[in-house]
Amino acid sequence: MMQRLPLIVFIAVLALGPVVLPEFYVTLLNYIGMYSIVAVGLVLLTGVGGLTSFGQAAFVGLGAYATGYLTTAFAVSPWLTLLIGLAVTAVVALILGFLTLRLSGHYLPLGTIAWGISLYFLFGNLEFLGGHTGLTGIPVLEFFGLKLDTGRSFYYLIWLALLGAVFATQNLLDSREGRAIRALKGGGLMAEAMGVDTARTKIVIFLIAALYASVSGWLYAHLQRFVNPTPFGLHIGIEYLFMAVVGGAAHVWGALVGAGVITVLKQWLQDLLPKVFGQSGNFEVIFFGILLILVLQRARDGLWPWLARLVPVKAGQRAVADAAPLPRREMPVVGAVLLEVKNARKQFGGLVANNDMNLTVKAGEVMALIGPNGAGKSTMFNCISGVDPVTSGEIAFLGERIETLASRDIARRGMGRTFQHVRLLPTMSVLENVAIGAHLRGGKGVLPAALHLERAEEARLLAEAKRQLERVGLGEHLFDEAGSLPLGQQRILEIARALAADPCLLLLDEPAAGLRYLEKQALAELLRKLRSEGMGILLVEHDMDFVMGLADRVVVMEFGEKISEGLPEEVQKDPVVLEAYLGGVE
């Protein structure tokens, strides 16, 4: 309850606002509210998702013009035009998203700049939209006979919409889909390997941000009761982004802070500066520009983290509730061939990283892949798991050819992996990092997540993550930040994450690196146990004690090729292997 106190106070103060405040401040708060709705979308898109758009004002314009045109020209009900505006926005956002989101990150913002300008000129030049003078006479909203014809009455609608957007966004981020969204920035490759369709996830957040903007435009049109192109130009789109960044791009509440600060500052500077400079013009942009540069240089996280420290409430440590275990996949019988690599070749430009590689892994065995640095072991891993496909050759998993599949489709078929260079989300909790591994074992989408209608499934996913963490010995660190663990334990975390997907084949890339002696023994024990349960394990490792004590079979690689294969004792005595490891000039 104590954690909710600031929120309750905030909402109570908000509700009192129009009752006590003079007209000017109510109007100001109305604008802040409408801007915040757009900024919340940008927090999701930019702060969390690592994408950005300068064209949000154009989406606001779509919402505003949709209702403005349809209500004035055809007398359509404003409640219906809200839906139509959302639909139009969705179509445009999807088209733009499909066009740009598969390209490098900077094409989306560049595309939105161009689209923001185009739409602005289009609004201004289409006669049925009133050209640069715009549309007037947009009807008043009526709500069960209640006319929202004053700023004071409209206030509640705006802030209800905003709070709705804030809570829906927060709920979404705290869910299975939310973890996928949070993995986009800095963990795209990992997320794909865990089964997340990152391209789809990007389009989803772009769509959500666009829809929020459209709602804001609809509100704007019915509050102002006229629309013209000016508030939907590129510069306003840029201002929305400023709000999100200044407020704290990674925090939903930061959007409100940013919208508030920028709006008030703009009001003040627009009064002050023309007097100072003795001429009229939008000089506040000079200050906004410099302010933003300073914020990015000095406090990349914006104002919100700094404000949040002033409110003396700690996020409560949550417990993970017990929940029914998730259904498991049927394991292949021990001895069945899980993975078969035939004549695999991988070439990077002129460099041949893997040549003519052959290997098999069976259910219930540990196969170790060893060889000196640069021998091509990690490349082989990336080929098998679909992160970086082979140039030629065949790879079969459970009897099915997989060499052309995306890594997320291979993950779905039951292959789990860890990475040589640990790939986890350092600021997310250990538990959530592992829950990403269970992504494919849940199915509830964005809408149930935003409304928190998927709590039962979420509880099962988290319980599964907890179970796997306890299994690998990280049960005490569930709520620690993943980045605060020592490197060795981060590697173990990756194993738990792979196990959370319930795989039948596990690819481990140097799992013992950085572990202490006892930890290595515990890890070996865990892998033996997994083996006895029928799991196949393909292991790249440099700690020879560890490998030789654990592996059933060993393949040695050098220069991208297999130079030896056999039982651990055989390989250790093979002169070719000794030569490869110790080298020699003469």
Place this chain on the structure above:
Amino acid sequence: MMTTPILEIRELCVSYGKVEALHHINLKVAAGQIVTVIGPNGAGKTTMLSAIMGLLPSKGEIEFQGEVQRDIEVEHLVAMGMTLVPEKRELFGEMSVEDNLLLGAFQRYRHGDRDEGKTMDQVFATFPRLKERRAQLAGTLSGGERQMLAVGRALMAKPKLLMLDEPSLGLAPLIVREIFHIIADLKKTGVAILLVEQNARAALQIADYGYVLETGSVALEGESRQLADDPRVVETYLGLGGKKQ
């Protein structure tokens, strides 16, 4: 025997985030000598070179040519005569062999030296293969040629200390042999060499002094002949140590 160290590092520590990767490394390289740092994968060899070169922030003291470096910046160290041939070579793939070499002399050119043509002739004398390939794009070279170009490019800076990170990495034995002969010959030109290698036997054969790095600390050090015979070196690599206990 270490009379005048050209490089001396004291208590060097490097951390990645909250995790310390190198612990209190002490190491010296005397002028005109080859010193090798060997050790298994993940021991921290590359991290150490990157820290010395100023590519990574570190704690501890780095003394180069008798001067403690307070403000370690790559560009400054290059100008002072330290060069690194990194593990990944870091060539300019879409530029010609000749341009790659020329850029090796950039820092000297900037300070007014205009003898890059002569230096390039010397490099070509050392690596005749590069001369044959001078107009070819670096990205089209074979693995061995790339390594030669990386070393040649470093020599264009006329370094006083040449640091080589795993020059044998991914190369066929015959090429490795060639590269090591060249490194041994370079010593005769007076440049001091700090050689980081996994290929322990080859490295110890040409080095004067050696350090064995294991999990971020110096585990052993000594004259290279003695190290070559030390059974602990073999254990470190093939993990035979654990079996005996």
Place this chain on the structure above:
Amino acid sequence: MDLQIALLLSQDGIVNGSIYALLALALVLVFAVTRVIFIPQGEFVAYGALTLAAFQAGKTPGTLWLLLGAGVLVALIDTVIAVRAGAPGRLKRIALWDLALPAVVAGLVLGLQPATLPLAAQVALALAVVVPLGPMLYRLAYQPLAEASVLVLLIVSVAVHLALVGLGLLFFGAEGSRTTPFSEAQFNLGTLTVNGQTLWVLGASCVLIVALALFFGRTLYGKALRATAINRVGARLMGISTSMAGKLSFTLAAGIGALSGILIAPITTIYYDTGFLVGLKGFVAAIIAGLASYPLAAAGAILVGLLESFSSFWASAFKEVIVFTLIIPVLLWRSLTSHHVEEEE
């Protein structure tokens, strides 16, 4: 449309296209070397043109004060850093480039009465005022964030753009200006009249493109910039510092921008915010080239110029809409031909 109009429109398109080509080249260069998407490029176009216009009108351009102010700011910051690092050797450089150079330029501008000088001297002076702003801008806004993601750098670019547009309004006011043409000559090619300024623009663009090609192909500094673009770590190991490469590429971009503005100022009226749209058209061309290929960028720029001039004939109200919508098919084509999973820098 008859042939004559088509020829006229083509001529317009090619002239504008050659300016977009210059800008596109600068954008590709800056992006390759620094990963900065240089939105403020357009402001250098406007600053160049309007600084020259101010000289011709006998006024002291506000950009001069900006140069002096930015120089002092850079000098202050770098002096503090140099003193903290115990590297007093850097102070000389700081005094020379950040204080002495702007002071000399200010001395010339204030002492020489530029309005009375020949055009070539006015142009040189305008460049001397505007071009040093490029590296100073890099130092102040971008260098502290050199390791940040492309996205953060892009947001910085947009912020810089806004600040510079605001300053442009402050310095030059809301009215537009035109400058004296370089040449009043007119030539008749059949039915087509070509005026001297057109030839100046085309000629200067060609000379500049050749000069750039020579710079990148023949000089060690040019090669150093290419090296930084290809492999940043490799370049640093050769002693090519990221900040030096950044400042150099910004100097070139500022020079190209300012010169472009000076070239078109006699043909088009330039306002304080004209540069943005001009620069963005350079961007459309650069995007056509995937922000990577110089020849493609130049070809794309000519395409943008032609499209613009023909659409201004057929549907002049929708000129900008058509030009900026061009990037949609371009993006579609790029998206269909690219097959990589994006991994963050």
